[in-house]
Amino acid sequence: MNYIRSYFISFIVLISSIGTVNWFIDPFGMYWSPVMTGVNEIKPEAGTRSRISKAYQVDKVAPQILIVGNSRVEMGLDPNSKIFAGKRVYNQGMPGAHLIMQVDYAIDAIENNHSIEHVIMGVDFLDFLVNSQQLNSEHQQQNETIRARYQFRLSTLDASASEYSYQGLKEKLAMIFSLDALTASIQTLSKQNATTSSISALGFNSADSYKTIMQTEGIKPLFNQKLNEISARLNSDLVIKTQKDSPYSPKFSHLGRLISTASQHNIKLTLFINPYHYSYLHTLADKGQWQNFMLWKQLVQQYIASQNSSIALWDFSGFNEVINEAVPLDKPKSYMQWFWEPAHYKRELGERMLATLLLDKNDIKFGQRLTETSLAEATNQEARALNNTSSQWQKLKNQLSLAQ
Amino acid sequence: MLFNSAEFIFLFLPISLLLFFTAAKRWGNEAAITSLVACSLFFYGWWNPSYLLLLLASMAFNYHVGKRLGNNNNKNLLILGITVNLAAIAYFKYAGFIVFNINALTGAEWDLGNIILPLAISFFTFQQIAYLVDSYRGITKEYSFLHYALFVAFFPQLIAGPIVHHKDMLPQFSQTKRYQLNHHNIKIGLTIFAIGLFKKTVLADGIAVYANPIFSAADAGQSVDFFSAWGGTLAYTFQLYFDFSGYSDMAIGIARLFGIILPLNFYSPYKAANISEFWRRWHITLSHFLRDYLYIALGGNRSGKVKRYTNLAITMLLGGLWHGAGWNFIIWGALHGSYLMLNLAWQAIKAQYHIALNPGKIYVFFAWLLTFLAVIVGWVFFRAVSLDGALTILQGMLGLNGISVPNAILSRLGEAGNLLQTWGVTPSHGGAVFVKTWLWNITLLAFVLTLPNVQDLFAKEQGTLSNYSQVNDNTFWPTWSKSKTITWSSTTRWAAFSGACLALGILTLSQVSEFLYFQF
Numbered sequence: 001m002n003y004i005r006s007y008f009i010s011f012i013v014l015i016s017s018i019g020t021v022n023w024f025i026d027p028f029g030m031y032w033s034p035v036m037t038g039v040n041e042i043k044p045e046a047g048t049r050s051r052i053s054k055a056y057q058v059d060k061v062a063p064q065i066l067i068v069g070n071s072r073v074e075m076g077l078d079p080n081s082k083i084f085a086g087k088r089v090y091n092q093g094m095p096g097a098h099l100i101m102q103v104d105y106a107i108d109a110i111e112n113n114h115s116i117e118h119v120i121m122g123v124d125f126l127d128f129l130v131n132s133q134q135l136n137s138e139h140q141q142q143n144e145t146i147r148a149r150y151q152f153r154l155s156t157l158d159a160s161a162s163e164y165s166y167q168g169l170k171e172k173l174a175m176i177f178s179l180d181a182l183t184a185s186i187q188t189l190s191k192q193n194a195t196t197s198s199i200s201a202l203g204f205n206s207a208d209s210y211k212t213i214m215q216t217e218g219i220k221p222l223f224n225q226k227l228n229e230i231s232a233r234l235n236s237d238l239v240i241k242t243q244k245d246s247p248y249s250p251k252f253s254h255l256g257r258l259i260s261t262a263s264q265h266n267i268k269l270t271l272f273i274n275p276y277h278y279s280y281l282h283t284l285a286d287k288g289q290w291q292n293f294m295l296w297k298q299l300v301q302q303y304i305a306s307q308n309s310s311i312a313l314w315d316f317s318g319f320n321e322v323i324n325e326a327v328p329l330d331k332p333k334s335y336m337q338w339f340w341e342p343a344h345y346k347r348e349l350g351e352r353m354l355a356t357l358l359l360d361k362n363d364i365k366f367g368q369r370l371t372e373t374s375l376a377e378a379t380n381q382e383a384r385a386l387n388n389t390s391s392q393w394q395k396l397k398n399q400l401s402l403a404q
Numbered sequence: 405m406l407f408n409s410a411e412f413i414f415l416f417l418p419i420s421l422l423l424f425f426t427a428a429k430r431w432g433n434e435a436a437i438t439s440l441v442a443c444s445l446f447f448y449g450w451w452n453p454s455y456l457l458l459l460l461a462s463m464a465f466n467y468h469v470g471k472r473l474g475n476n477n478n479k480n481l482l483i484l485g486i487t488v489n490l491a492a493i494a495y496f497k498y499a500g501f502i503v504f505n506i507n508a509l510t511g512a513e514w515d516l517g518n519i520i521l522p523l524a525i526s527f528f529t530f531q532q533i534a535y536l537v538d539s540y541r542g543i544t545k546e547y548s549f550l551h552y553a554l555f556v557a558f559f560p561q562l563i564a565g566p567i568v569h570h571k572d573m574l575p576q577f578s579q580t581k582r583y584q585l586n587h588h589n590i591k592i593g594l595t596i597f598a599i600g601l602f603k604k605t606v607l608a609d610g611i612a613v614y615a616n617p618i619f620s621a622a623d624a625g626q627s628v629d630f631f632s633a634w635g636g637t638l639a640y641t642f643q644l645y646f647d648f649s650g651y652s653d654m655a656i657g658i659a660r661l662f663g664i665i666l667p668l669n670f671y672s673p674y675k676a677a678n679i680s681e682f683w684r685r686w687h688i689t690l691s692h693f694l695r696d697y698l699y700i701a702l703g704g705n706r707s708g709k710v711k712r713y714t715n716l717a718i719t720m721l722l723g724g725l726w727h728g729a730g731w732n733f734i735i736w737g738a739l740h741g742s743y744l745m746l747n748l749a750w751q752a753i754k755a756q757y758h759i760a761l762n763p764g765k766i767y768v769f770f771a772w773l774l775t776f777l778a779v780i781v782g783w784v785f786f787r788a789v790s791l792d793g794a795l796t797i798l799q800g801m802l803g804l805n806g807i808s809v810p811n812a813i814l815s816r817l818g819e820a821g822n823l824l825q826t827w828g829v830t831p832s833h834g835g836a837v838f839v840k841t842w843l844w845n846i847t848l849l850a851f852v853l854t855l856p857n858v859q860d861l862f863a864k865e866q867g868t869l870s871n872y873s874q875v876n877d878n879t880f881w882p883t884w885s886k887s888k889t890i891t892w893s894s895t896t897r898w899a900a901f902s903g904a905c906l907a908l909g910i911l912t913l914s915q916v917s918e919f920l921y922f923q924f
Contacts, residue, residue, distance in 0.1 A: 003591045003899045007598075010903030011910075018911060174914035179606065182911065217815045225833055 015177065022176045027184035029053045029199040030175060031060070044191045044209075045184035046199035050074070051094050052171060054203055055105060055153040061202060062115045063090035068106045068258075069122035071095035071205070072274045072343065076350035077120070079202035083354045088115070091203035099127040101150065103254045107261045108154035118268040120357060121258070125273075125284070125296050126230075128251045129238040207347075210340040218332030222341040224400055227283050230343070231403075234287040240296045252303050259307045270357055271304060272367070273297065275316040275349060278324050280342040282393040285386055294379050301370045316353055316367040318378060319385030324392070329399050405450040407654045408605050410913050416447065420559075421661055428583035436583050437554055440662070444559040448523065455522040459557065462492065466532040467552045473539040474546070482540045486533055493529045496521055501729035524563045526726060528556055530693055535570045537697055544570040551577065560658040564651050566669040567689040572869055573664070582663035591894055592865055593660035595902040596858055600653025601909030608647035609912060611848060614841040615639035615787070622800075623793035629832070630807040633800025635841040640787045641780050642848040645674060648687070653858050656868055668859050668870035672879070674779075674852040677771040679743040681878040682779060688870075694723050713748070717741040727786070732794060736785040743778050772880030810835035854883040861892045 024033045029046030030053050046053060058066070064087045067077050074093030081089075092105055102121070110116055151157040152167035175181055197209040213222060240249060262269040284293050297315060304311050317323070328334045338349040349366075356367045368374055405412050420443040428436035449456040469485040472478070494502075496519060503514045535555075538544040546552045555573050556562075576582060618636025622628050628636070652669035659666045669688050676682035683691050699719040705712040717738070724737015753759065761767055781798070788794035799805050807828065812835030814821035825831070856874070863873035874888040881887070892898055 001587065002896070003894050004587070004594065006896045006899035007591075007594055007903040007906075010900040011907045014904050014907035015910065018907070170914070177911060178914045179908060179911040180914070213812075217811050221811045221831065221833075 018182050019176045022178075022181040022185050025185035025188050027181060027188040028175050029201075030057065030172070031201040035201075038192050040188060040192075042192050042194075042196060042198040043188060044194075044196040044198060045187055047095065047197050047205055049175075050199055050203070050205075051097065051101075051150060052153070052175070053199070054092050054094060055108070055150070056168070056172070057201070057203065058090050058092055058105075058109045059112050061088060061090045062113050063088045063109075064115055065089040065118045065120065066106065066109055066113075066116050067091040067093060067120050067122075067203075068102055069093045069274070070097050070102065070124060070127075072124070072345065073122040073350075074203070074205040075207040075340070076274075076345045076347060077122075077354060078204050078347050078350060079200075080204070081351060081354050083351070083358050087117075089202060091205075093122070093203070093205075099123075099251055100254050103258045104150070104154055104157060106258055108156045110261055110265055110267060111156045114265070116265070116267055118270065119258070119262055120270045120272070122272055122274045123255070123300065125289075125293050126233060128240060128249065128296055128300075129234075129289075129292070130249045130251060131237050131239070207340060207344070210344075211335070214333055214335065219327060219334075219336070219341075220329060220332055220400060223279065223327060223396075224402065226341045226343050227279060227400070227402060230280060230283050231287060234284070234289055238289070238292075240292045240299060248299060248303055252299070255300075255303065256307055259304070259311065263308055269308075269311050270314070271300075271311060272314040272353065272357060273300070273317045273370075275323060275338075275345050275353070275367075277339050277342040278319060278389050279327070279393065279396055281317070281319070281323070281386065282389070283342070290383075290386065294382065297370065297378075298375055301372065301375055305372075312357075313370045314353075314357060314367050315370045315378070316356075318368065318382055319389065320366070322349065322352075322366060324389060327396060327399075329396075405447050407651065407658070408601060408909065408913065410910075413910065413913075416443070417658065417661075419443075424662060425583070425585050433577075433580065433583050434550070437550055437577065440559075441550060441553045441557060444554070444557040444562060447559040448557065448562060451523050452520075458492075458522050458525075459528065462489070462528065462532065463553055463556050464549070466536060466556075467546065467549050470532075470535050470539040470546060470552075473536060474542070474544075477540050477542065479540070482536055485536045489529050489533050489536075493525055495519070496525055498725075498729045527565050527567060528562065530690075530726075531556060531567050531569075534567070534693060534697060538570060544574075546570060546574065558659070558664070560655040560662075560664075561666055564648070564655070565687075565689055566652055566655065566667045567693055568667060572667065576664050584663075586663055588865075588894075589660050589663050591899075592862060592867065592892075593657045593662075594906075595657070595892065595898065596660060596862065596867065597654050597657030598902040598906035598909065599858060599861075600650045600655075600657055602905040603646045603650030603653060605650075605909045605912035607848060607851075608643050608645075608650055611639045611646075611844045612643045614837070614844060615643050619787050619789075619793065619797070622796040623789045625792070625796075627805045628796055628800035629805050629830075630800055630803045631809065631838065633797050633805070635838070635845065637780055637784055637787075637797060637801065638845040638849075639841060641674075641783050642845065642852070644783065644787075645670075645852065646848070649857075656858065660867075665866060665869055668868035668872065670857065671859055671870070671872055671875070672852065672857045672881075674776065675772070675876075675879040675881050676775055677768050677878050677880050679740070679747050679775055679778060682775060683740075683744070690723070690726075694719050698722060709752075713745050716744050716748070720744065730789075731791060732785045732788055735791070735794075736782050739778075739782045739785065743782075768880050806830060808832035810838045813838065853880065854887065856887045856890050860888070861890065864891060 025040045026033050027040075027043060027045040028049040029043045033040070035041050063079075065079075065084060067073055067079065067089065070093055072093070074091055074095065077091060077093070079089035079091050090109075092102075092109060094102070094105070097105070106119060106121070110119070152164060153171065155164045195208045195211045195215075198206045200206070210222070259269060261267075281290075281293075284290055297317075301313055304313050322338050325336055325338050328336065336346075339345050352366045368378070370378070405416060407413075420440070423439040423443065424436050427439040445456060445459075448459055465488060466485065469481060473481055473485070499516055500519055503516055506512060507514055535544065535546075539546075546555070551574055552570075554577060555568070555570050558568075558573070561568055615636050618628060618632050619640065622633075649670035656666045656668075667689050671685040671688065673682050673685035676685055699715055702715040702718060703711055704715060720741030721734060721737045724733045724735070724740070727733045727736070754761070784797045784801075785794045788797060796805070808830045809821075809824065810833060811831035814824065814829070814831050817824070859868055859870060859872050860874050861867070863871075874884070876884045
């Protein structure tokens with residue numbers, strides 16, 4: 001009997017020790033244990049699980065302002081910005097999250113947190129593109145399947161209360177009692193002195209991993225990777241305007257769900273188009289998507305106006321000195337002022353955007369509010385700017401050895 | 405129900421054990437067998453209750469045919485019995501494949517709909533074919549359907565083997581001591597189960613994430629470079645071994661909790677230094693089945709060299725087809741048939757020309773390396789879904805798709821990195837995945853070459869029905885003299901070690917995955 005007793009004691013001791021370590025280190029950023037500098041302050045693994053942690057964390061924070069979007073807003077808009085002036089803010093931006101997921105998470109947060117007064121959402125052109133296949137019912141079913149992977153976390157997504165709480169409990173337990181979590185805890189401990197990305201308790205991604213990449217590899221691979229990735233994504237028959245009886249693709253209806261929910265709860269909704277580095281915009285143009293991009297801006301503006309005319313739509317994607325920032329390829333280990341790479345902007349640029357979005361100051365001179373009138377003007381201006389920056393783009397392409 | 409699931413470990417297994425021993429104590433051995441059969445049928449039905457009917461029908465048919473064959477060794481009845489079994493497996497497993505090929509050849513558009521492969525059909529069908537042949541030969545007899553049902557459906561071995569023989573199993577259940585709770589068996593069972601669970605969930609599932617994306621990319625038509633192809637193929641090589649051998653260990657451990665000793669299914673196959681040795685050590689119960697009921701039935705090596713080589717080729721081709729209804733499995737079988745024939749020819753040449761090669765360490769190492777490479781190439785066809793996918797991986801392994809090294813590593817290599825680039829090495833992304841892939845591969849290679857297996861650890865305790873003990877003939881086992889000193893004993897250290905294996909295995913339950921052999 002001694003053997004069997006020792007067997008189970010060893011089992012229980014190891015399970016509880018690992019559970020305690022994982023709870024304390026909290027590698028996935030659930031912030032359920034005290035934060036200690038040098039032990040668990042930096043959470044490099046949290047970024048890979050933010051779709052899990054952000055479904056639960058938002059309820060704990062009970063924010064007054066909710067930031068919604070993908071990794072761009074997660075890295076760009078800091079909930080601790082002074083511009084928020086004492087408001088509780090949660091950044092629910094999630095890397096790679098498609099529009100449906102962003103909206104589902106946001107609606108769930110709104111339904112569960114009556115504290116929310118203002119939702120700020122960054123929208124992206126690529127999220128609205130569809131191909132012909134995506135319009136048929138099969139794709140709708142696929143979307144449902146994708147949704148099923150996270151709907152158990154969101155109590156408002158048809159999941160029964162018991163299923164929601166059971167699955168949620170199971171998921172939270174896995175963040176403590178799992179080998180994954182232990183591996184993540186060890187990595188968390190070993191990287192406390194490293195420069196690496198970490199998700200804060202308010203959902204902000206420090207994006208510090210970019211610094212490490214630039215110190216070791218330089219900025220060139222970062223630009224190469226992102227621009228090639230965008231090119232690859234745009235390699236099919238993607239369109240914006242797809243339905244004969246409606247100018248809007250089915251993607252817009254998800255934006256409509258958020259508008260409607262915000263309206264029902266008297267929540268102020270502010271939408272903005274993320275800034276893109278000029279190399280991103282030129283890649284769109286090279287792939288034949290420039291007309292679609294401009295059409296998309298117009299459709300988003302029209303759609304929002306048709307749903308609720310009081311909702312502001314800001315555009316930060318227009319060419320200007322920020323967007324045209326030079327890539328320091330001659331000093332590859334020095335940082336850019338506003339961008340990490342073509343798609344992701346820095347906190348510093350996020351500050352300027354927040355100033356525009358929240359303070360609406362005229363002297364900011366970054367971004368403009370889109371209206372029917374301003375759009376007509378912007379379309380021509382952007383076309384000219386695209387043309388004017390083409391030699392700059394050609395030079396950059398040569399330096400990056402990108403395909404012509 | 406999966407062995408690596410919370411419901412199995414924390415509910416089904418303890419309840420089954422409790423029922424079995426309580427029934428035996430209170431109502432006798434037959435009641436205990438009844439409870440075990442009921443638990444086994446529940447275990448099978450958990451997956452898909454409708455296929456329980458198929459299992460029951462198959463058991464009823466084979467029981468009656470076997471009983472008649474035992475009384476009257478009628479060859480026609482044996483042929484009928486085997487034909488019915490093969491027809492069932494042909495319909496469920498191969499009908500789609502056959503129709504696909506007929507359509508491809510004739511341009512027809514036949515459609516059989518979606519035939520779902522019943523769980524474990526290959527295992528319980530082969531087991532029962534062996535029973536029919538053994539009954540016909542007078543090796544075994546069964547008079548009780550309940551006992552027969554236990555032989556077929558005994559849940560530790562039902563889903564993925566080891567393939568057991570009636571003559572090995574039923575006599576064990578006729579011994580009264582099996583029905584009494586035995587601490588020694590519990591200790592051994594718990595320990596072997598924990599080791600198996602660790603192998604399956606921590607090692608096999610741990611490395612699977614580095615194999616799957618590479619094969620998916622190749623099957624999707626993407627190019628796979630040198631290091632990715634090797635990294636992914638090696639990862640699959642270890643995933644498959646630890647998955648299946650871990651499963652077999654779990655089965656052996658669970659059966660031992662009930663006092664039953666199962667046959668050995670794996671005996672360190674990746675230590676083999678020739679391909680015959682590999683097959684003596686890989687999926688041993690299937691190899692024995694194919695040898696005894698197919699190769700020997702075809703004539704074996706009794707009718708001259710040409711017939712012997714032909715029989716070997718047929719056996720391996722059918723062995724390949726047994727694993728799955730697809731051309732890649734047939735190619736895999738053909739490859740191994742060729743390897744075995746080459747090995748036979750080499751042995752014959754050595755004997756004829758009196759070539760005496762010194763079996764020193766270097767010779768053994770290269771013999772092992774050649775064997776291991778041959779096995780790895782075989783696994784490419786085994787794992788890839790399409791022929792093109794397999795060929796893409798092989799091209800990558802030959803360096804025909806270029807060589808890429810993550811930029812993060814090239815940058816850190818400094819001048820050496822620049823030199824590599826001038827030689828044509830291209831930078832890529834994913835430095836962390838690259839490093840983890842190779843760390844896993846190197847660690848698991850060290851494991852399979854140096855550590856003793858469950859059979860060696862428990863040889864003194866009759867861990868399985870095999871008598872193997874630290875056999876190192878025809879193997880590359882660099883740590884043999886040290887490894888053979890490691891054997892299980894009833895000490896606190898072993899208890900703590902195996903309890904820790906169980907804990908680490910349990911900690912992966914939130915990532916429950918299927919066993920690779922479920923669909924065979």
